[in-house]
Amino acid sequence: MSSNPKTPKSYESYPDASGHFGPFGGQFVAETLVEPVNQLTQAYEQIRQDPEFQKALLADLKEYVGRPTPLYYAKAWSQHFGGAKVYLKREDLNHTGAHKINNTMGQVLLAQRMGKTRIIAETGAGQHGVATATVCARLGLPCIVYMGAEDIKRQAINVYRMKLLGAEVISVESGSKTLKDAVNEAMRDWVSNVDDTFYILGSVTGPHPYPQMVRDFQSIIGHEAREQILKQKGRLPDALVACVGGGSNAIGLFHPFLDDKDVKMYGVEAGGSGIASGKHASALSGGKPGVFHGARSYCIVDDAGQVQEAHSISAGLDYPGVGPEHAYLKETDRASYVSIDDDEAVQAFHDLCEIEGIIPALESSHAMAFVKKLAAGMSPQEIIIVNLSGRGDKDIHTLAEREGIAL
Amino acid sequence: MSRLPQVFKTLSEKNSKALITFVTAGHPTVDTTVPIMHDLVVAGADILELGMPFSDPVAEGPVIQRSSEVALANGMTPKHVFDMVKQFRQTDDVTPVVLMGYLNPIEIIGYENFVSQAHAAGADGFIIVDLPAAEGQAFVEVATAHSMDVIFLLSPTTNDERAQQICDMSSGFHYYVSFKGVTGAGTLDLQECQARIQHLREFSRLPIALGFGVRDGETAQAVARFADAVVVGSALVKLLNDADTLEVGRESLRLLVSEMRRSMDEVK
Numbered sequence: 001m002s003s004n005p006k007t008p009k010s011y012e013s014y015p016d017a018s019g020h021f022g023p024f025g026g027q028f029v030a031e032t033l034v035e036p037v038n039q040l041t042q043a044y045e046q047i048r049q050d051p052e053f054q055k056a057l058l059a060d061l062k063e064y065v066g067r068p069t070p071l072y073y074a075k076a077w078s079q080h081f082g083g084a085k086v087y088l089k090r091e092d093l094n095h096t097g098a099h100k101i102n103n104t105m106g107q108v109l110l111a112q113r114m115g116k117t118r119i120i121a122e123t124g125a126g127q128h129g130v131a132t133a134t135v136c137a138r139l140g141l142p143c144i145v146y147m148g149a150e151d152i153k154r155q156a157i158n159v160y161r162m163k164l165l166g167a168e169v170i171s172v173e174s175g176s177k178t179l180k181d182a183v184n185e186a187m188r189d190w191v192s193n194v195d196d197t198f199y200i201l202g203s204v205t206g207p208h209p210y211p212q213m214v215r216d217f218q219s220i221i222g223h224e225a226r227e228q229i230l231k232q233k234g235r236l237p238d239a240l241v242a243c244v245g246g247g248s249n250a251i252g253l254f255h256p257f258l259d260d261k262d263v264k265m266y267g268v269e270a271g272g273s274g275i276a277s278g279k280h281a282s283a284l285s286g287g288k289p290g291v292f293h294g295a296r297s298y299c300i301v302d303d304a305g306q307v308q309e310a311h312s313i314s315a316g317l318d319y320p321g322v323g324p325e326h327a328y329l330k331e332t333d334r335a336s337y338v339s340i341d342d343d344e345a346v347q348a349f350h351d352l353c354e355i356e357g358i359i360p361a362l363e364s365s366h367a368m369a370f371v372k373k374l375a376a377g378m379s380p381q382e383i384i385i386v387n388l389s390g391r392g393d394k395d396i397h398t399l400a401e402r403e404g405i406a407l
Numbered sequence: 408m409s410r411l412p413q414v415f416k417t418l419s420e421k422n423s424k425a426l427i428t429f430v431t432a433g434h435p436t437v438d439t440t441v442p443i444m445h446d447l448v449v450a451g452a453d454i455l456e457l458g459m460p461f462s463d464p465v466a467e468g469p470v471i472q473r474s475s476e477v478a479l480a481n482g483m484t485p486k487h488v489f490d491m492v493k494q495f496r497q498t499d500d501v502t503p504v505v506l507m508g509y510l511n512p513i514e515i516i517g518y519e520n521f522v523s524q525a526h527a528a529g530a531d532g533f534i535i536v537d538l539p540a541a542e543g544q545a546f547v548e549v550a551t552a553h554s555m556d557v558i559f560l561l562s563p564t565t566n567d568e569r570a571q572q573i574c575d576m577s578s579g580f581h582y583y584v585s586f587k588g589v590t591g592a593g594t595l596d597l598q599e600c601q602a603r604i605q606h607l608r609e610f611s612r613l614p615i616a617l618g619f620g621v622r623d624g625e626t627a628q629a630v631a632r633f634a635d636a637v638v639v640g641s642a643l644v645k646l647l648n649d650a651d652t653l654e655v656g657r658e659s660l661r662l663l664v665s666e667m668r669r670s671m672d673e674v675k
Contacts, residue, residue: 018541028510028537030466031573032587035564174472180463187465192588194564291510291537292463304484305512306462 004333011258014328019208021328027207028291033187036194041209043114048216053109060105061220064138065095067102069221071228071385077355084238084378086371088358088388089225089253098361098390099221099249100131104200106217108135111198118193119143121200122186124151124179124245125315125363126158127390128202133167143167146185148178154315158394176309179319183293203246204323207294211323218252225385226256233383239264239374242387243366244337245281245317247326249389254335265334267326268370270312270363271341281310283322284330284337297324313342313398314362316390344369349392349399361390362398409531409556410503411579414453415614415635424631424671425580426451427616428664429507429640431458431471432488433478435647435656441494443647443657448502450661451668456534456638459488459508466536468591470641473648485512485521489528496529505558505579507534518549525555532556532579540573547576558582561607563599574611580636581611585619591641595620601633623663624670631671639667 006022008014014021019041027037047053061067069090078086091099104121111119119141123129129145136143145162149171152159162169175181183206190199204211204218229237240257242250244267257263269282280286283298292299292307300308300320310320329335340348345362348369352360360368367386375384392399400407418425428447432440444455460478464471492504506525513521513535525533532555538546540559550557556579561570563586574581585600586593604615617630618638627637643660650656 026542027539028542029539030536030562030584031539031560032562032564032584034539034541034562034569035566174469175462175476184463184465188468188589191466192592194587288515290514293465294537296514299511301511301515303515304486305515306479307511308462 007332007334011334014325015208015212019212021325022331024296024324024327025208025211026296027294028296029207029294030191032191032194036190037207037209043110044209044213047110047113053113057106057109061102065101065105066093067220068224069093071225071232074356077352078375080355081372081375083375083380084382084384085380086375087229087237087383087385089221089385091221091249091387091389092358092360092364092391096131096134097393098127098131099218099252100128100202101134102220102252103202103214103217103248104128104131104135107198107200107213108139108141111141111200112139114198116196116198117141118197119200120146120186120189120197121202122146122179122182123202124182124318125394126151126155126162127316127394129167129169130158130161130165132200133162133165136167137165144189145169146172146182146189148172148176148182150177151179151182151315155394178309180307180321203248204251204325205246205293205295205321211295211325214248215251215255215325218248219255221249221252221387222254222256225253229383229385236260236263237383237385238378239266239384241266241268241367241371241374241384243268243317243363243389244284244322244326245270245319245363246321247323249387251323251325253385253387254329258334265329265336266370266374267335267337268366269337269339270314270317270366271339272311274341275339279311280339281312281317281319282339283320284326285339287320289327292321295324297327298322313345313402314366316361316363317366338370340366340369346399346402348372358388359392360388361392362395364389408554409579410501411454411531411556414503415580418453424634424674425453425614425616425636426627426664426668426671427454427456427636427638428452428643429456429458429638430643430647431460431474431478432491433460433481433483434474434644435477435653437481437483437487439653439657440491443660444495445499446657446661447664448499450664452664454503454505454636456505456507456640457488457492459485459506459512461509461512464509466589468589468641470591470645470648474644485516489524492528492530503531504529505532505534506530508536510535510538518546522549522553522555526553530555532558534558534560534582536560540569540576543576560584563587563603570607571610574613577613580614580616581607582638583607583615583617583634585617588619590619591645593620595626597629600630604634624666627667628670628674631674637667637671
């Protein structure tokens, strides 16, 4: 790792004051939004150092979300596939079924602190939308969720869940009618309602401070995992593995370990039908550096710089961009990014169901598929921690349809 | 050398205000863009903004979004846009052309490559919607090296510190976005706009244009009373979107621009 001249002494000092991770990140927004993102940055800096706020957040995460989540030794899986011991960080056991609520809980408390009275969010698969609708219902805040018309068709159950929770779901008919267009529409809403509206962005993407703020809220995953593995095994893991769409669950696991030089990290992107096919969602492995949704990072583009539609069986990874900190971890060789295609992810989904009795989200199944390959080349004395970022109940219909089963 | 300063000088000598028109390159068809550019000039436009379509135009309302989708479906690329400017220049070497778009295509092509091609084609400046001044220094340096202008947007939420930075980094003219919102939405609060533009004059001596919310002769005239230039975009693109035939669209475009020109000239 030290062979890369770009490697910083410590990753703790990133991003810098203007939101840059080396050449990545920043605030690429229309002028009208510069002041709102600056105000958000200031407000976030305050609560970051405010013990009262952090205490209130931690209490909510414990009592309402159900944290800490277990770090579970997947013994059957480890013995079945051989090689390294595999530990699962069980984010699927959070309230609402995924890691997303770690972030929405933090942001909604910040919104309340800033005196904002209206919450907007984007959603792809609907997990972030549900997690946002949930925390808004609890605090009595009106919640508007933008969702691509195509995704609304694919994720009917989550649309209904959001409505049950009192959110208004707005169908986005522009562009490719998927997550990236939902983000566009949320940003248009924000620019039109900057005075009273708080935009709860769902990943470590977007303009500064979102990549930092969402990372910090998600870092509870890595902080817990670090403490848990030290308690259970008395040492740090050899490798971390997590799936990467925008990259929030991965950065949440990775970040507290970044300065532990011996811990290897692998981000697993969605390969769709394979990178060579052009139908994938692997921004880091199959895209190039560009500016998209407010930050400089990697994205999937054509030669003329138009952002392309992403493809993956997993709606939560189906995004043509990726968070700027991941771009920086790639550039400094701190983390490796690999790609797992639809077929491999589906196989791993079945494996985890059958071997461990856990139905994983299709997103997390990408991480499990890579773990099979990684663990095989390691010894039983070595330890891998995988972020099992969500549960798979939401994906049952997608699976059944793919396998020709009528429910 | 950018044509922008000369145009503002000439207009100021005539005590007249600039009319700046926006259309999306490649909309409604690729072949009509250059004829439409000439139409606009004949009808009274002083400066042309040519929109470079982008897949994710976050600052645009539905009208310009749709025109971008149509243009991209028509296969528009930056190279096509350069070709259009080149073709326009064959018969018009006076009217400034400002390219307006989003940063990603420029990042992918590379700043130097993009700017030198735009310059060779005969464009005069750039408005890049998602490039705020704080991130724009590198692009300004490249553009300046080719004697081209970069116009950064100013908005109702711009504080004084940033207004000074934006004014220092912009050249050609300043562009004040009249309300918090996307293109084609909202209504103008003229009093508020006038006060803001008056305040912005403390930071710069360059002409100040007002855009967003100008849709007809009446609004253009009202804005021309206090701004140096009036920008109209969505109202024009909407005519092209809504017309049953291309000819009807072009005709209504000419009529609206002439009406705005007339109304603005009555201000003197």
